[in-house]
Amino acid sequence: MREIVFDTETTGFDPFNGDRLVEIGCVEVENFLPTGNVYHQYVNPERDMPEGAFKIHGLSEEFLKGYPTFAEIYAEFVDFVGDANLVAHNADFDMKFINYELSQVGHSEYPKTRAIDTLNMARRKFPGSPNTLDALCKRFSVDNSNRIKHGALLDAELLAEVYLELRGGRQRGLELDTAKKSAADTETVATKPRILREARPHAPSAEELLRHAEFVAKIGEEALWHKVKA
Template sequence: MREIVLDTETTGFEYKQGHRLVEIGCVELINHMPSGRTYHQYINPERDIPEGAFRVHGLSEEFLRDFPLFKEVAQEFLDFIGDATLIIHNAGFDVPFLNWELKGHQFPEMGNNIVDTLIIARKKFPGSPANLDALCRRFNVDNSNREKHGALLDSELLAEVYLELIGGRQPGLELAKEAGSDDDTIKKERIFREPRAHHASEEELAAHAAFLEKIKNPIWLAGEET
């Protein structure tokens, strides 16, 4: 089972107000576990970076100026995600942004199945903080390197959080079971063995009688003496 944990950084909250993508990060999961394959791309937004956005991700206009435009990397991004299920924290933000960028450059919009970990966290822990930092603390996921938001780093952290949200290591065990036999139990071939003789030999009976003679006042003879 292939899944892609995905995160983006942007110049602001509203693509309808002209804000653009500046970073995409993806981590591939196979059977819920990281495969080692990732996709990471900085993007030239062709516009300024508002101060508020810069405080969040630390990506300046000067830094991004020499990176490709979105239209130059869109196909590579689409090829990487393929038809995998996308694991996103607050998908209501990332997915419309990505689809707007894709549609604006004549690429097909994403039709992937989406798993929103923000919704899962809010259902599982109602009333508790459900941002990525809070979930890292809850599940003891080390986020000490997260001084600012970063699409690839956040995807790597979310991959660990996602595994905990769906039950820790147990899903892997279930998948291993499903990958094996259709039966709930493992069938082993029984090896036939000839029954061994269990009657005592004459020598064994004689040795036993000699041993009993050494026992004083055995309890099994008490009834005979009364």
């Protein structure tokens, strides 16, 4: 099963009020495990960078001017995603920006049914607990020491590890490992010679029979052994 774990950085919170996408980071996963195939792109928003947004991701207007606009890179992004589902932390936010940018270049938007929200997954699994990406990394012992500022690709890579844990962890792969055993290995196990041992003697001794008879006599005629003999 192929899925795309992704994250975005933006100039703000609402594309319908003029905010724009400035970075996309995607990690391909198959059966919940990263394949090593990634997509990363900085995007020129063609506008200024608010100070609050800059403090979060550190991407300045001057830096982004050297990168293509979304209209110039959207085809590569769409091709990378393909028909896979999209996994994001607080997916409504990221999907809102992606779909807005797609609509501006005349491309069809991604339906909500293709989005998997790891924030909702975490809230259901750990109700009442902190469920930020940093908190989940700490909970699952995912190393996020390089996360000094928000970065789309780094956050997508961390989220891919968190997503795996939310889906059950690496023990999910044990069944796959078992299935990969070769026919030769199976044959070796099946044909391994068994060591047969002689049956151990278990007949009661004369002393044990005498003690048993004395015990039955104490019980009287209601003893089970009398009924069995009858």
